[in-house]
Amino acid sequence: MSIKSMEELRKIREEHQNKVNLRQTGDNSEEKIEILIGMATCGISSGARETLNAFVEEINNQGIQNIKVITVGCIGYCHSEPTVQVNMPGQKPVLYGNVKKDKVSSIINSHIKGGQPLNELVLKVDFERA
Amino acid sequence: MAARSNILVCTGTGCLAGESEKVAKNLQLIIKARGYENEVNVIKTGCFGFCEKGPIVKVEPDNAFYVSVSPKDAKEIVDEHIIKGRVVERLLYKEPVRNEIVSRQEEMPFYKKQLRVALRNCGLINPEDIFEYIAFGGYEALGKVLTSMTPEQVIEEIKKSGLRGRGGGGFPTGLKWEITRKQQGPEKFIICNADEGDPGAFMDRSILEGDPHSIIEAMAIGGYAIGADKGLIYIRAEYPLAIARLNIAIKQAKEHGLLGKNIFGTDFNFEIAIKFGAGAFVCGEETALINSCEGKRGEPNYKPPYPAEEGYWGYPTCVNNVETFANITQIIMRGADWFSSIGTERSKGTKVFALAGKVKNVGLIEVPMGITLREIIFDIGGGIPGGHKFKAVQTGGPSGGVMTEKHLDVPIEYDSLLEIGSMMGSGGMIVMDERDNMVKIAKFYLEFSMDESCGRCTPCRIGTKRMYEILNKITSGKGTMADIDALKQIAYMVKDSSLCGLGQTAPNPVISTLKHFWDEYIAFIKDEDSPRGEGRYEAKNKFKPGLKV
Numbered sequence: 001m002s003i004k005s006m007e008e009l010r011k012i013r014e015e016h017q018n019k020v021n022l023r024q025t026g027d028n029s030e031e032k033i034e035i036l037i038g039m040a041t042c043g044i045s046s047g048a049r050e051t052l053n054a055f056v057e058e059i060n061n062q063g064i065q066n067i068k069v070i071t072v073g074c075i076g077y078c079h080s081e082p083t084v085q086v087n088m089p090g091q092k093p094v095l096y097g098n099v100k101k102d103k104v105s106s107i108i109n110s111h112i113k114g115g116q117p118l119n120e121l122v123l124k125v126d127f128e129r130a
Numbered sequence: 131m132a133a134r135s136n137i138l139v140c141t142g143t144g145c146l147a148g149e150s151e152k153v154a155k156n157l158q159l160i161i162k163a164r165g166y167e168n169e170v171n172v173i174k175t176g177c178f179g180f181c182e183k184g185p186i187v188k189v190e191p192d193n194a195f196y197v198s199v200s201p202k203d204a205k206e207i208v209d210e211h212i213i214k215g216r217v218v219e220r221l222l223y224k225e226p227v228r229n230e231i232v233s234r235q236e237e238m239p240f241y242k243k244q245l246r247v248a249l250r251n252c253g254l255i256n257p258e259d260i261f262e263y264i265a266f267g268g269y270e271a272l273g274k275v276l277t278s279m280t281p282e283q284v285i286e287e288i289k290k291s292g293l294r295g296r297g298g299g300g301f302p303t304g305l306k307w308e309i310t311r312k313q314q315g316p317e318k319f320i321i322c323n324a325d326e327g328d329p330g331a332f333m334d335r336s337i338l339e340g341d342p343h344s345i346i347e348a349m350a351i352g353g354y355a356i357g358a359d360k361g362l363i364y365i366r367a368e369y370p371l372a373i374a375r376l377n378i379a380i381k382q383a384k385e386h387g388l389l390g391k392n393i394f395g396t397d398f399n400f401e402i403a404i405k406f407g408a409g410a411f412v413c414g415e416e417t418a419l420i421n422s423c424e425g426k427r428g429e430p431n432y433k434p435p436y437p438a439e440e441g442y443w444g445y446p447t448c449v450n451n452v453e454t455f456a457n458i459t460q461i462i463m464r465g466a467d468w469f470s471s472i473g474t475e476r477s478k479g480t481k482v483f484a485l486a487g488k489v490k491n492v493g494l495i496e497v498p499m500g501i502t503l504r505e506i507i508f509d510i511g512g513g514i515p516g517g518h519k520f521k522a523v524q525t526g527g528p529s530g531g532v533m534t535e536k537h538l539d540v541p542i543e544y545d546s547l548l549e550i551g552s553m554m555g556s557g558g559m560i561v562m563d564e565r566d567n568m569v570k571i572a573k574f575y576l577e578f579s580m581d582e583s584c585g586r587c588t589p590c591r592i593g594t595k596r597m598y599e600i601l602n603k604i605t606s607g608k609g610t611m612a613d614i615d616a617l618k619q620i621a622y623m624v625k626d627s628s629l630c631g632l633g634q635t636a637p638n639p640v641i642s643t644l645k646h647f648w649d650e651y652i653a654f655i656k657d658e659d660s661p662r663g664e665g666r667y668e669a670k671n672k673f674k675p676g677l678k679v
Contacts, residue, residue, distance in 0.1 A: 002387030004395040006273040009264065016265035020255070038253055040339040041371050042332070073340015075253030076494030083253070126510065127244030127496065129254065130460055 033067045033112060036085040040074035046081035047100055054101040055084075058108050067112070080123055086111055097123040134169045135212060140186040141174040149201055150185035156204035157187075161212070170212055183223060196221040243510050245472065246496045247480045248296075248333075248456035252340030257375050260382040263343040269388055271459035272347045275354055276394045284355040285311060288458070290466035292478030297323055297414065297451030298526065298555040299631070300477075300544035306448055310356040310438040313446035318358035321442065321449045322349055323419060324365035324372070327411040328527030329578060331558035333482040334452035336494055338365070338372035341456070342379035346389065348458035350400045356448050361402040364419050366409045376404060411528075411582035414556075415630045416449040418584070429586045430630035451556070453482055473499035477543035481554070487523075487561040490515045497542075504538040507561060518563035522646070526555025528575040528582075529635035531642025532568065551642045553635065568647040569654060572639045573601040579636035590633030593624035597640060604654050614651055618644060 003009050037043070037052050055069050077083050080097025086107065087093045094117045096107065103121065110116050139145075139154040158172045183197035187207065194217050196207065203221060210216045246252075255262040263269070275284055289304030310318065322345060326334040338345060349361040365373055380402055383389040391399045405423045412418045413428040420442050422428035441447020457479055461469045470478045477499040483506065486492050490512030497506060503523060507513065514520050522532040531552035533540070540546050544554050562571065580594040600617045603609045621637035621644075628634045644651060 001385075003269070004387060004392075006270070006277055006394065009269055009273050009394075012261065013264050013267070013270075016261040020262055020265045036253070040252075040336055041369075042336075044371070070256050071258070072255060073252040073257050074336040074494060076249065076336070076496075077491070078493040079491045085253070127246050129250045130245060130247040130464075 033089070034085075034087040035067065035069045036072045036087070037069065038073065038075050038077075038081065038083040039071040042074055042078050043082045048082035050101040051082045051084065051099050051104060054104040055108070058105055062108065062113075064108070064112070076127075077123060083123070086117075088112070088115075095123045095125055096121040135171075135192075136190040137170060137172045137207070137212075138175045138188040138190065139172060140184060140188075145184035145186055148185045148198075150199075152201040153185050153187065153199050153204055156201050157208060160205055160208045164208060164213065166208075166212060187221075192217070194218075195223055197223045243497060243501065243505055244495055245480050245498055247460050247469075247472075248337060248453050248482055249340070249494065249496045250460070251344060252336055255341065257340055257342055258378050260343060260379070260386060263341070267463065268343055268459075269347055271462035272350050272388065273394050275351050275462060276396045276398055281311060281355045281357065284351065284462070287466050288355070288461060291461045291469040292466075292473075292476075293454065293457055293461060293469065294477065294544060295451055296453035296457070296481065296556070298529065298553060300554060303450060303454055306438065306450070307352065307355050309436075310358075310446050310448040313439060315446045317360070317445045318356055319442045319445055319447040320349055320352045320356060320358045320361045321416075321419070321423070321447060322361065322363040322365075322455055323414060323416065323449050323451045324363055324369070325407045325414045325419060326366070326369075326452070326556060327409070327414045327582075328529075328556050328558045330486045330560050331484050331527060331556045333484055333494055333557050335369050335372050337452055337456050337482075338369070339375055342372075342375045343383065344459055345376075345452060345455045346379055346383050346402060348455035349402060350389065350393065351458055351462065352448065352450065352455070353400045354398055356446075358448070359399045359401070361400065362405050362423060362442070363402060364405045364407055364413070364423055367406040368409050373404065373406070380404075410584070411578070412584045412630070412632050415632060418630065419449060420447060427584075429584045430632075432629065453557070474541060474543045476545050481542070481557060483557045483559045485511050485559050485561070487559075488514050488518065488563040488566070489561040499543045500541040502539050502541055503533055506542070506559070507538075511561070514561070514563050518565065520561070521564050521566060522562045522568065522571075524552075524560040524562070524571065524575070524639070525558070526553040526635075526638070527558045528578045529553060529631065529638055530555045531638045532562075532571075532646055534646045551638065551645060553638070568643045568650050569601065569605055572643040573598065573605055575639040576601060576636065579632065583632060583636070587627075587629040587633060589624045589627040590629070590636065593620050593628075593633070594636050596620055597624070597637065601640070604651065607654060609655050611655060614644075614655070 035055055037048055039048050059067055075083050077097055082099050084096045084099040085093050098121060107118055110118050137157055139150055141150050154172055154174055161167055161170050185199045187196040187199045189211055199221060206218055210218050251266055255266060285304055285307045288307060293303045294300040295303055324334050324338060353361055389401055393400060407413050407422055410428045413422045415430045416437050417431040418428045420437055423442060437447040437449055473479050480496050480498050482494060482496045484494055489507060495510050522534045524530060524532050533552055537550055547554050576594060576598050580598050583590045583594050585591045597617060597620050600613050604613055621640050625634055625637045
């Protein structure tokens, strides 16, 4: 579909805004949980692909329905790759560092199912996005 | 009697215009009327830097941060906060995006050290989904430009913003666009320089991998401004993931009519092609880059003519860096005034740095220009690991120089870095501690420049080689004082007589280490036991009886 005017662009923006609102505000009409995985070169070389696969596999195994796994770019925290952000509806997003594949099941069990973030892996976000 | 509480009222120019003088006066009167004048001080302060939300009132020690305070709010602040100890919620700063109430100043993003403009979408959106980019306001800047601005207005806005080239040179971007716009030609080109070659720099790659659409959108805006309908992205083939994501992004943009013919229903056409580089450092120089795009050897040309006059296949061409483009859409959407409110007088906006070496939090950071090295290394970077001592930081990769302890409080901007013999470069920052030997560091960078010299001009081809040989001699303990003199002489000769930026900056690491770490050079020549750094351990081992080296 071709976008031919600002109105059409804004319409598309509104249609998709719901989809991404959760990332900044914690609001989401669909009540879906999002897992963002940093998949730039640095992340992949530290094992982000294995982490991604582990998330998908664990989610399938446990049959969790209301969850989306999304690949994103580099967040700049190369000292703690792979990085994973968990966005739960109604909560502030939580950023984890050093999420190797063996950490995946504890994040799912403790944070996503239990609602308790895994404090030892949480990274402090010290920047503002323009 | 010591006061139990201070009320700070900002009386900077911005807040004064919002009647902060009256706010202070009312606060004083009411406090006196309530009989608290011995316990509470009202202090007029200078600017908090948050003029947008002035007048600002801060209550200590609670650190409550009130914004947009009017004179009639004084009563409520005194009665509620000072007397009853209840924070006045309604006046607290609300963060615009989350609308969450932030009461303590240090929690306010405005006062966080990092501000992400170029990296705003990295790590937030799926780079392979155009709809996520659009959902975060993507392509609105292009729409705004095409439907409501003339090319001259776009150039004016970019000029006004004060944006300077982020590839290292720091040439004003708006001016570059204007010069290219004014050239006559049947065709013009805009090129994105993604040939990021500094060892240790990877900000351009991260932007392309994390937010490719922002570059495509900005290139189209640039194309419209200068009058080009074709864009090229020159990217090194070593960046396969960035290339893959760019290809996906270009395909999606075409499918949605955001590249191609009659974009946004106007008569503006724009298309983008990708050219691969083979990873030569010199190809980041714009004339060498254009030669490489044309399929010729990647060697620089004499300037003038500048690419703006005769560039790609002889047509007027504008070459901008990835990070420069990444700022464009935000300048269009938020305005030049917003952008120029960030940074220093001569360097506006933010800069992305790749922090590496002997620092705890290795990674990508984006900070406002004018931040000090100390804040970058010790606050954001977390300091030096292992209890070691900070020694120096190399900025600008092999083209830059070292900054030492005495430069820790110099504001980071284009001109101040040049003054101390370094340069902004593309933004690599390599931190070194007391175990690093600076002569060897200089040798390492010089070896890189020597390898990467294209050989077109003699000073660079032969000069860097000779300098490297001398450094080799010095570091192996065979150097003499005459060698240092020769090194210095060749360094300035290469710097002054080379054809392009590579040769002109290649001696910088040597010149700056000679200046700041002279004793380490001398140590190699005069002492068997170098007083500092790595050389010391080697020298000791060398003379240990019975030890084979």
